[in-house]
Amino acid sequence: xxxxxxxxxxxxxxxxxxxxxxxxxxxxxxxxxxxxxxxxxxxxxxxxxxxxxxxxxxxxxxxxxxxxxxxxxxxxxxxxxxxxxxxxxxxxxxxxxxxxxxxxxxxxxxxxxxxxxxxxxxxxxxxxxxxxxxxxxxxxxxxxxxxxxxxxxxxxxxxxxxxxxxxxxxxxxxxxxxxxxxxxxxxxxxxxxxxxxxxxxxxxxxxxxxxxxxxxxxxxxxxxxxxxxxxxxxxxxxxxxxxxxxxxxxxxxxxxxxxxxxxxxxxxx
Amino acid sequence: xxxxxxxxxxxxxxxxxxxxxxxxxxxxxxxxxxxxxxxxxxxxxxxxxxxxxxxxxxxxxxxxxxxxxxxxxxxxxxxxxxxxxxxxxxxxxxxxxxxxxxxxxxxxxxxxxxxxxxxxxxxxxxxxxxxxxxxxxxxxxxxxxxxxxxxxxxxxxxxxxxxxxxxxxxxxxxxxxxxxxxxxxxxxxxxxxxxxxxxxxxxxxxxxxxxxxxxxxxxxxxxxxxxxxxxxxxxxxxxxxxxxxxxxxxxxxxxxxxxxxxxxxxxxxx
Numbered sequence: 083x084x085x086x087x088x089x090x091x092x093x094x095x096x097x098x099x100x101x102x103x104x105x106x107x108x109x110x111x112x113x114x115x116x117x118x119x120x121x122x123x124x125x126x127x128x129x130x131x132x133x134x135x136x137x138x139x140x141x142x143x144x145x146x147x148x149x150x151x152x153x154x155x156x157x158x159x160x161x162x163x164x165x166x167x168x169x170x171x172x173x174x175x176x177x178x179x180x181x182x183x184x185x186x187x188x189x190x191x192x193x194x195x196x197x198x199x200x201x202x203x204x205x206x207x208x209x210x211x212x213x214x215x216x217x218x219x220x221x222x223x224x225x226x227x228x229x230x231x232x233x234x235x236x237x238x239x240x241x242x243x244x245x246x247x248x249x250x251x252x253x254x255x256x257x258x259x260x261x262x263x264x265x266x267x268x269x270x271x272x273x274x275x276x277x278x279x280x281x282x283x284x285x286x287x288x289x290x291x292x293x294x295x296x297x298x299x300x301x302x303x304x305x306x307x308x309x310x311x312x313x314x315x316x317x318x319x320x321x322x323x324x325x326x327x328x329x330x331x332x333x334x335x336x337x338x339x340x341x342x343x344x345x346x347x348x349x350x351x
Numbered sequence: 352x353x354x355x356x357x358x359x360x361x362x363x364x365x366x367x368x369x370x371x372x373x374x375x376x377x378x379x380x381x382x383x384x385x386x387x388x389x390x391x392x393x394x395x396x397x398x399x400x401x402x403x404x405x406x407x408x409x410x411x412x413x414x415x416x417x418x419x420x421x422x423x424x425x426x427x428x429x430x431x432x433x434x435x436x437x438x439x440x441x442x443x444x445x446x447x448x449x450x451x452x453x454x455x456x457x458x459x460x461x462x463x464x465x466x467x468x469x470x471x472x473x474x475x476x477x478x479x480x481x482x483x484x485x486x487x488x489x490x491x492x493x494x495x496x497x498x499x500x501x502x503x504x505x506x507x508x509x510x511x512x513x514x515x516x517x518x519x520x521x522x523x524x525x526x527x528x529x530x531x532x533x534x535x536x537x538x539x540x541x542x543x544x545x546x547x548x549x550x551x552x553x554x555x556x557x558x559x560x561x562x563x564x565x566x567x568x569x570x571x572x573x574x575x576x577x578x579x580x581x582x583x584x585x586x587x588x589x590x591x592x593x594x595x596x597x598x599x600x601x602x603x604x605x606x607x608x609x610x611x612x613x614x615x616x617x618x619x620x621x
Binding site: 211323331 | 372373375376377396397467468469471472473474475476478479480551554555558559562563564569570573574576577580582585589592593596597600
C-alpha cells in the first residue's frame with residue numbers, strides 16, 4: 083500500500099519536474115489574461131476574464147444554468163464513436179487497397195476526389211437525411227477524419243523495402259504472412275500519425291455538426307451563447323473542447339509508444 | 352537520323368491524361384446519381400437529381416434569395432482573399448521565424464500546439480467580436496488555414512543539408528544569399544504542400560463562417576435551404592463549393608509545377 087502511495091507521489095513529482103515549463107507558462111498566461119482584463123477594463127462580453135470563464139464551470143449556481151454534463155457527454159460520445167469508426171474503417175480500407183490491385187484501381191480515384199472536396203460543407207445534408215442528434219454529427223466527423231487515416235496507412239503499408247519483400251518471397255512467405263509480419267508492423271508509425279491527425283478532425287467535425295444543427299453538445303452551447311452575447315461559457319466551452327482534443331491526441335501518443343516500444347529505443351540511440 | 356523523343360501530351364491533354372481516373376469517377380458518379388433518382392424515384396427533398404440541382408443554377412429563380420451570382424461571388428471572394436492573405440502572411444512570417452534559430456525554437460512549439468487544436472470552434476467568438484460579414488468569414492478562413500502554411504514553410508526552410516550550408520559559408524555566402532539561393536528553393540515543396548492544405552481549409556473556413564452566421568454566400572444558401580428542406584439549391588451550392596475547392600487546389604498544383612520544373616522531370620523519370 084505504501085509503495086503504491088509512494089509511486090503515485092513519485093509519478094506526480096516526476097510529472098511536475100518534466101513539464102514544469104509548460105505548467106509555469108500556463109499559469110503565467112492565465113495571470114496575464116486576468117491582469118489585462120482588469121487593468122484595461124475590457125468588457126466581459128468581448129473577452130471574459132479567466133475567473134469569469136472558470137466560474138461558469140465550477141461555481142455551482144452559475145454552472146447549473148448551462149447543463150455542462152449533458153453537453154460534454156454529447157460531444158465526447160460523438161467524438162469517441164466517430165474516432166473509433168474512423169480508425170477501424172480507415173485502416174480496413176487501406177488494407178483493402180494495398181491487398182488488391184484491382185480494388186486499388188477502383189477505389190483510389192474515388193478517394194482522391196472525395197479527399198479534395200471541402201467535406202464539411204456537406205454537413206447540412208446529413209442533417210436532412212438523418213435528422214438531429216448523434217448520427218449526423220458522427221457521420222460528418224468520420225467523413226472529414228477518414229482520409230488522413232486511409233492515406234497514411236496505405237502509404238505505410240506500401241513503404242516497404244523491395245529487397246526485404248524479395249527475400250521473404252524467396253523464403254516462400256504467403257501474402258497474409260507478408261502483411262502480418264512486414265507490412266503492418268512497418269506501417270504502424272504511419273497509422274499512428276494518421277490517427278493523431280484524425281483526433282483533431284473528429285473534434286472539428288462533431289463541433290461543426292453541432293453548429294449546423296443540434297440540441298446539445300459544446301458546439302451547440304457555443305452557438306447558443308453567442309446568440310445571447312454570453313461570452314464566458316463560450317470561452318469555457320472552447321477550453322473544454324481544446325482539453326478534450328488534446329487528451330485524445332495524448333491517448334493516441336501513449337498507445338503509439340505501447341504499440342511500438344522499439345521506436346523509443348530508436349530515438350534514444 | 353535521330354529519333355524524335357516521344358512527346359508527352361501537353362497542356363489540357365496532359366492534364367486529362369493525368370487526371371482521367373478522377374474525371375471518369377465524377378462522370379460515373381453523376382450518371383449513377385441520375386439513374387438512381389429515376390429508377391428508384393427518390394423524392395426530391397431526399398435527393399434531387401443532378402440535372403435538377405444544376406438546373407437550379409442556370410434557370411432564373413423567382414426567389415430573390417437565390418441570386419446565384421451574388422452568393423457565388425461572395426464565397427469566391429472570401430476564399431480568394433483569405434487564401435492570398437494566408438499564403439503571404441504564412442510565408443513571410445515563416446521566413447522571419449526561420450531567420451533566427453532562437454525565435455524558431457521559441458515559437459514553433461506554440462504554433463504546432465495551436466495547430467493541433469480544433470480551431471474552427473472559435474468561429475462563434477470571431478462573430479461575436481466582428482459581427483456578420485465578409486471580414487469575419489475571411490478571418491475564420493485565415494485562422495484555420497494559416498498554421499499549416501507557416502509550420503510547413505518554417506520546416507522546409509530549416510531542412511537544409513548542413514554540409515551544403517557549411518560549404519557556402521566557407522565560400523563567404525551572406526545570410527541573405529543562403530536564404531535566397533538555398534533555403535527558399537529548398538523549402539518550395541514544403542510551401543506548396545502547405546498551400547495545398549490551405550486551399551481546402553480556406554474553403555472550409557469560409558463555408559463554416561457562413562454556416563455560423565452570415566447573410567449571403569454559398570454556405571448561407573446551404574443552411575437556409577436546409578431549414579426549408581429545399582434540396583436542389585443545396586446540391587447546386589455544394590457542387591459549386593466543391594468546384595471552387597478543386598479549382599484552387601488545381602491552381603496551386605499548377606503553380607507548383609511551374610515554380611519547380613525540376614520536380615516534374617523527376618516524376619517523369621519514375
